[in-house]
Amino acid sequence: MKIKRYLEYIKESKSWDDLSNRIINFLDEYAVLNPNWDSEYDDEYDKFASPDAAQMKYCVELLSKGEKPSRCWSEWGSGGYKPYTSKEGRAEHDLLVKNVYEIINK
Secondary structure, X not given: OOHHHHHHHHHHHHHHHHXXXXXXXXXXXXXXXXXXXXXXXXOHHHHEOOHHHHHHHHHHHHHHOOOOOOOXXXXXXXXXXXXXXXXXXXXXXXXXXXXXXXHHOO
């Protein structure tokens, strides 16, 4: 791999790692958890009460492997995030989804 392309790859990978960490922090703070989820028996995607949060988790898994997600179907208004009235949470959610789509559309 040529040096210039390698440096671009490193920069891109770092930004993807940063984005996946931001999504993880967002999910930890705002995602509604499934009260019946058992980490010993249940799938990681069943952890969330909303498919929207599971979709964000899907993006984290791909980005952390250096792969582009094909989609990021998550809406703040779905009821999967709390508190629903959080302006900061909604702004962070919308920015994260936008950042994922910027990667998808590259």
